[in-house]
Amino acid sequence: MISDRLTxxxxxxxxxxxxxxxxxxxxxxxxxxxxxxKEFGAGFIFTNKWNPTEGHEVYGALPFIAGTxxxxxxxxxxxxxxxxxxxxxxxEYFRNTRVSGILSSLVDxxxxxxxxxxxxxxxxxxxxxxxNLGLSDQGFGIFTSSLILTIMIIPYAxxxxxxxxAMVPEELKEAAYSLGATRFEVIFNxxxxxxxxxxxxxxxxALGRALGETMAVTMLIxxxxxxxxxxxxxxxxxxxIIANQFGEASGLKLSxxxxxxxxxxxxxxxVNSIGKYIIRKFV
Amino acid sequence: xxxMKNLIIxxxxxxxxxxxxxxxxxxxxxxxxxxxxxxxxxxxMPFYNLAFKKYAENTGVSLTYGGIGSGGGIRSLNDKxxxxxxxxxxxxxxxxxxxxxxxxQIPTCIGAVVIAYNLPGVDYLKMTPELxxxxxxxxxxxxxxxxxxxxxxxxxxxxxxxxxxxxSDGSGTTYIFSDYMTKVSxxxxxxxxxxxxxxxxxxxxxxxxxxxAGTISQSVGSIGYxxxxxxxxxxxxxxxxxxxxxxxxxxxxxxxxxxxxxEIPADTRIMITNSSDPEAYPISGFxxxxxxxxxxxSSRSYARAESVVKFLDWLESPDAQAIAETVNYASLPSNxxxxxxxxxxxxxxxxxxxxx
Numbered sequence: 202m203i204s205d206r207l208t209x210x211x212x213x214x215x216x217x218x219x220x221x222x223x224x225x226x227x228x229x230x231x232x233x234x235x236x237x238x239k240e241f242g243a244g245f246i247f248t249n250k251w252n253p254t255e256g257h258e259v260y261g262a263l264p265f266i267a268g269t270x271x272x273x274x275x276x277x278x279x280x281x282x283x284x285x286x287x288x289x290x291x292x293e294y295f296r297n298t299r300v301s302g303i304l305s306s307l308v309d310x311x312x313x314x315x316x317x318x319x320x321x322x323x324x325x326x327x328x329x330x331x332x333n334l335g336l337s338d339q340g341f342g343i344f345t346s347s348l349i350l351t352i353m354i355i356p357y358a359x360x361x362x363x364x365x366x367a368m369v370p371e372e373l374k375e376a377a378y379s380l381g382a383t384r385f386e387v388i389f390n391x392x393x394x395x396x397x398x399x400x401x402x403x404x405x406x407a408l409g410r411a412l413g414e415t416m417a418v419t420m421l422i423x424x425x426x427x428x429x430x431x432x433x434x435x436x437x438x439x440x441x442i443i444a445n446q447f448g449e450a451s452g453l454k455l456s457x458x459x460x461x462x463x464x465x466x467x468x469x470x471x472v473n474s475i476g477k478y479i480i481r482k483f484v
Numbered sequence: 485x486x487x488m489k490n491l492i493i494x495x496x497x498x499x500x501x502x503x504x505x506x507x508x509x510x511x512x513x514x515x516x517x518x519x520x521x522x523x524x525x526x527x528x529m530p531f532y533n534l535a536f537k538k539y540a541e542n543t544g545v546s547l548t549y550g551g552i553g554s555g556g557g558i559r560s561l562n563d564k565x566x567x568x569x570x571x572x573x574x575x576x577x578x579x580x581x582x583x584x585x586x587x588x589q590i591p592t593c594i595g596a597v598v599i600a601y602n603l604p605g606v607d608y609l610k611m612t613p614e615l616x617x618x619x620x621x622x623x624x625x626x627x628x629x630x631x632x633x634x635x636x637x638x639x640x641x642x643x644x645x646x647x648x649x650x651x652s653d654g655s656g657t658t659y660i661f662s663d664y665m666t667k668v669s670x671x672x673x674x675x676x677x678x679x680x681x682x683x684x685x686x687x688x689x690x691x692x693x694x695x696x697a698g699t700i701s702q703s704v705g706s707i708g709y710x711x712x713x714x715x716x717x718x719x720x721x722x723x724x725x726x727x728x729x730x731x732x733x734x735x736x737x738x739x740x741x742x743x744x745x746x747e748i749p750a751d752t753r754i755m756i757t758n759s760s761d762p763e764a765y766p767i768s769g770f771x772x773x774x775x776x777x778x779x780x781x782s783s784r785s786y787a788r789a790e791s792v793v794k795f796l797d798w799l800e801s802p803d804a805q806a807i808a809e810t811v812n813y814a815s816l817p818s819n820x821x822x823x824x825x826x827x828x829x830x831x832x833x834x835x836x837x838x839x840x
Contacts (some may be wrong), residue, residue: 424689448553449654
């Protein structure tokens with residue numbers, strides 16, 4: 202059959218293109234990062250210093266790796282209870298009601314808001330609140346960025362978990378009810394064990410989004426290029442330093458920024474593989 | 485099967501159409517219409533855009549400018565994908581030797597860096613180089629510190645913490661500010677130095693002039709530095725700064741222009757911060773346009789080279805400089821524009837000067 206072969210060829214070609222593009226990105230990142238790794242070696246990853254002044258040039262990625270991991274995981278921790286209860290609400294307790302319909306559209310709407318809008322809202326509304334609580338200097342820092350990231354990643358975690366929870370077979374739940382289980386027991390003994398892998402996958406997706414977020418974080422984190430001294434201190438993330446300094450960078454600094462890009466790529470890859478491992482091993 | 489045939493016919497028609505358009509483009513250089521491209525610093529972009537528009541109206545030569553940052557402008561010129569690049573800092577000897585051919589650099593207008601602050605009710609704050617050093621390095625942390633009071637005896641300074649705001653992105657604004665600080669403070673020179681982005685000892689970073697201005701306007705007790713063209717347009721509160729002659733100078737297009745009334749080297753590579761002119765605002769600086777000295781490269785036409793040089797020659801004229809002032813840049817004094825014109829006279833096409 203010609204049409205069959207044609208489909209096969211087209212599918213093969215398009216997946217090959219994706220493969221070539223990813224390989225090309227990795228290749229150009231590696232080539233661009235070589236000068237930085239040649240100059241600083243593996244110490245590049247562990248150096249807590251970023252001094253771009255000519256003559257004193259030292260570049261270390263540790264402040265940004267720390268900033269990225271702390272803000273993203275803090276956002277994930279804050280996101281889990283909110284997203285989990287929302288998805289239970291929409292997918293189980295109030296399934297197919299008007300309330301859940303409205304709520305799930307609102308959650309999806311959150312995903313469609315551009316990150317610059319989140320950044321502006323964080324800057325003009327959230328930051329003064331944090332400031333008035335006296336938590337940090339002028340309201341900038343790790344904590345404020347994590348709060349905005351939490352709101353940004355909730356829709357990713359929620360909508361996928363909701364689908365998965367709603368997909369748990371009705372027969373299983375009814376069987377549990379007929380055995381006299383309460384709704385709470387059904388959730389914890391039937392729904393969660395059945396939907397576990399999908400729920401975890403949705404949180405990994407959300408974490409991936411937090412790791413790469415740039416604009417909103419830049420506007421709130423304070424952009425100081427050191428390992429943050431506490432939860433309310435200022436810091437910087439990998440995506441943010443690249444976005445900030447790429448335009449005017451040249452030479453070794455440009456290479457250091459590309460190397461950070463490569464590390465971010467690697468970290469995202471590692472996080473995803475750990476997630477997949479958890480799903481395979483424990484679910 | 486019929487569908488397949490139709491698809492093939494459609495594809496072949498499309499490919500024929502596509503080849504036609506690419507063929508059409510190849511003929512284009514013969515046209516009289518010339519469109520130039522340039523890229524670089526964002527700082528002079530409002531001026532360049534307005535000047536390009538006026539020039540296109542008068543001559544029909546259209547120009548487009550990409551505000552991708554000075555570094556990007558230099559990279560684009562290096563790759564020969566633009567007719568000229570623009571940079572807020574002149575190229576160093578090392579950068580010049582890294583270019584594929586000899587380049588020339590001409591200043592096009594003057595900007596400054598103003599010290600913006602947010603203290604309601606406190607106007608005309610005065611700053612000295614020592615105060616700037618102490619505040620931006622964290623030695624003075626309160627607005628009512630004796631050092632600030634001594635310079636501003638008439639002002640009611642509050643008992644409030646100082647928040648320093650700086651540019652988180654690499655920028656010519658930071659370069660001019662740090663160049664000035666390096667000239668006036670030995671501690672700054674040793675601990676921080678000069679650059680487009682710095683290793684800041686304290687403070688909060690914000691992206692771009694709008695980011696710094698927004699952060700300052702939202703945070704009472706903050707101080708930072710902003711490009712003058714942005715500060716003037718946005719009517720931001722800023723401080724008077726003591727210059728090398730001991731006068732407290734309010735930044736405006738006249739005092740900024742005065743900063744360039746010093747001896748200009750033949751290659752125009754000079755930072756005019758801490759100017760010796762008694763009327764000068766001390767944190768001022770040129771912005772440059774960079775082009776190849778030999779304009780015959782990458783099979784460019786003579787007409788193209790000619791329109792580049794003619795445009796730049798016009799950009800140095802009083803007409804174009806007047807446009808700069810309408811968008812809050814200081815114009816070049818005549819001692820600078822005459823040096824720039826001398827440089828443009830050395831630009832050649834196949835070894836012959838382009839301007840006659």
